[in-house]
Amino acid sequence: MPPITWPTGTAPGVNPTETGGRLINAIAERAPAGSRSEIVWRRVAGLIARFTTTQTAVRGALLVGSVLYVVSGNRVYSITSSYGVTELTGTVGGAGPVTMARNMKAPVPDVLIAHSGGMSSINISGASVAVFSDGDLPSVNSICWVDGYFIVTAENGLAYQSGLNDTGFASVDRTTAEADPDGLYRAIASGSDLILMGTASLEFYANAGNPTGFAFNRSVVVPIGLKAPYAVAGFEPGFADTVIFVANDNTVRRLQGYDPTPISGPDLNRLIEAVTNPAELIAWVYQAAGHAYWVLSGPGWTWVYDVSTGSWHERQSYGFSDWRCRYGVAAWSKWFTFDLESGKAFELNSAARRDGANPLVWTLRSNQAHRFPGRAVIHKASFDFETGIGIDAGISPIETDPVVRIRWSDDGGRSWGNPLTRKLGTQGEDLPIDINNAGLTGRKGRIWEMTISDPIEIAFFGGAMDIEERAA
Structure with a gap:
């Protein structure tokens, strides 16, 4: 036969x-x-419901020590490993996804949030969130942390560093991503590299320990850019440190050293090309049963790349053509994701056979x-x-x-x-x-x-x- x-x-x-x-x-x-x-x-892997925020639009999450901080709507919540949820006082501005970073200040680290309305800071001891401002900073669009420094980026191509394990910024402690006049979308930390991502180029920086000014020197420039601000993932704590992003040529690429190797085929490339608002492209990661997964959602579709096998599959929620989850975060030796509309948080678990309360149709x-x-x-x-x-x-x-x-x-x-x-x-x-x-x-x-x-x-x-x- x-x-x-x-x-x-x-x-x-x-x-x-x-x-x-x-x-x-x-x-x-x-x-x-x-x-x-x-x-x-x-x-x-299926989904197991673990906790819920009272706001319905989750925008990002970050683990700080043993506490998970989740930005949902205009609020911030702290979640313990027993899934106790506390709403912090104060509000977060802007709308849409946020980027979050923490430093290693002792005994209590600083946590900063970059969003479409500016920046916010979390006061861990005071269980509150407030507007963060610094007169030496322009309007910023992303934040990361590397080698003791907060790094923020601006659309005009400038990147600023904070003081060492501090939240203070100085106007002279900056650099300009000038290999291409494409501005900046994101700053991410991958291994020992700081990567400044523009719309047409990637610039890699290494910590040179410069005594004044920007502590990092540019080392490599890659002439391919990031298509959308949130279309990159793989650098998150707890993941396999495999940076994958949607490039400005509508391909998905995996950084192998400094080589952005294409990993998408014509089907996915055409889906990406058809997206009229690139900000709708959201990438995130999770791990389950020894597999590392990179997720990309666009309008009405979700594709998932299995880093472990090099193959793609589609993910759909019951009754939808896409997966109704966004953002992944590792906490307490587990991976979590968030419902697009309800504020529910789920554990991703290969032993789970449902998507929360819904069927998971194979x-x-x-x-x-x-x-x-x-x-x-x-x-x-x-x-x-x-x-x-x-x-x-x-x-x-x-x-x-x-x-x-x-x-x-x-x-x-x-x-x-x-x-x-x-x-x-x-x-x-x-x-x-x-x-x-x-x-x-x-x-x-x-x-x-x-x-x-x-x-x-x-x-x-x-x-x-x-x-x-x-x-x-």
Whole structure:
């Protein structure tokens, strides 16, 4: 029986008939040596609700010691490891995403926030937030911390450093990103490098210990820029320090040393190109089950890059075409993300089978199996799932007697038949998953699609068809 070819990365194509298969809420990872398949397809990490802020628009988060600070709406909240939530007094200005940084001042660090309305500071001891201003600073658009210094950037291309583990800035302690007159979007710290990101260039700086002025000297300039202020991630504490960003040429690139290597394909590049407001591109990261993930959301879509395997998958919330989560932060040996609209915070956990209270629908769509212009009669199609994965003590029937729904298209994905339901087996039950007499394919061949919404462990190893070829 010839095998059905399944993708290891999502490739929906510009038109349905050119699809290379899709992974939606599904990942492909290498199976153990000696397994019955080289690849096993699983479900992505689910979400476990942990706490909620009273404001509904989360804008950013930062872990300071053992306390997580979350900016939501115009408020700041402190969260403990037992998920106790305290609203700080005072408000944060601006709207949209924020950037946050802390220093190593002892005994209590300083925390600064850059936002569209200026800057704010968190007084940890006083459990409050207030406007931060410094007469030596212009209007700033981002902040980071590196080697003891806060670094802030301005749209006109200037970058300022603070005093060592201090919040004071001096007008002479600055530099100009002048390799290209493109201004600055962001400053980030990656390893020992300070990276100043403009719209057409990246400038790398190293701490030279200059006794006066800016402590950092420029070392390398890369002639590729950042497309949008929040379209970069991978430098966050707790992550694998793999900086990935959306470049000004509408590609996604991964910094390997000083080389911004493209990692996106034509499908994603076209989605990025179609975004009319680049500020809607939001990137963030998380880790689960040994995989490091870089997430990019645009209007109506979310794609996720698995740094561990080098492949992409799509992520969708139930009833939506995108993932309704934004921003990732590591805290207390876990990763958290935030609902786009409700103010809810979730733990990302590979053992979770739901998106909070909603189903987490696993979808795997095959490559096109065709012999153009010939056709084929499919006498039988078999699908190799780990069966018997029901849970006797679970919720009936979604956990006790789970199912997979299988449908197919014979016109390249333009139209689909009604799905057929096959049982995945109650606990310990070994079942074959077959479809007999699956009909005659079209000239464009056959595409199979499988979906599972029941909250159970998924392990899929492949499929095959018993076919009889026919002339065109």
